[in-house]
Amino acid sequence: MRIARVVSISLALAGPATAQVGAPPAPPASASPLDNYAAAAATTIIAEQTCPGVQVRAGQLTTLRLAARVNAGQEAVLEEKLRIRAAQVRQQLAADGRDAWCTDALAAFGPQGTVAKGILATGAPIR
Numbered sequence: 179m180r181i182a183r184v185v186s187i188s189l190a191l192a193g194p195a196t197a198q199v200g201a202p203p204a205p206p207a208s209a210s211p212l213d214n215y216a217a218a219a220a221t222t223i224i225a226e227q228t229c230p231g232v233q234v235r236a237g238q239l240t241t242l243r244l245a246a247r248v249n250a251g252q253e254a255v256l257e258e259k260l261r262i263r264a265a266q267v268r269q270q271l272a273a274d275g276r277d278a279w280c281t282d283a284l285a286a287f288g289p290q291g292t293v294a295k296g297i298l299a300t301g302a303p304i305r
Contacts, residue, residue, distance in 0.1 A: 215246035216259035220267050222287050222297045228271065229280035231300050238297045 226234045286293040
């Protein structure tokens with residue numbers, strides 16, 4: 179059941195294959211850890227699907243989820259936050275254009291990330 183939920187969340191984040199997505203605005207400073215995780219997950223998953231040569235380092239994203247202390251009782255809330263955040267990300271991508279959005283996503287979540295370092299990687303295959 180947990181795998182099915184992950185797949186449904188991933189599909190919800192994926193959206194239409196032709197959708198363009200931009201880096202979402204950062205969550206407000208008062209955002210909860212769950213909001214922050216949803217923003218990071220939505221952005222990085224869509225970046226992997228949209229930006230050439232970009233891959234999500236799943237272990238880093240999992241570490242962020244653990245730090246957010248997501249528990250089983252929060253799964254439904256998290257799923258809704260992910261859907262909302264993914265829609266916002268897609269809107270921003272459409273507004274910014276792929277190249278600018280990908281640059282912003284890498285700046286926020288890449289090796290030198292200003293929001294969370296190392297969730298996104300470029301170049302060499304991730305194992």
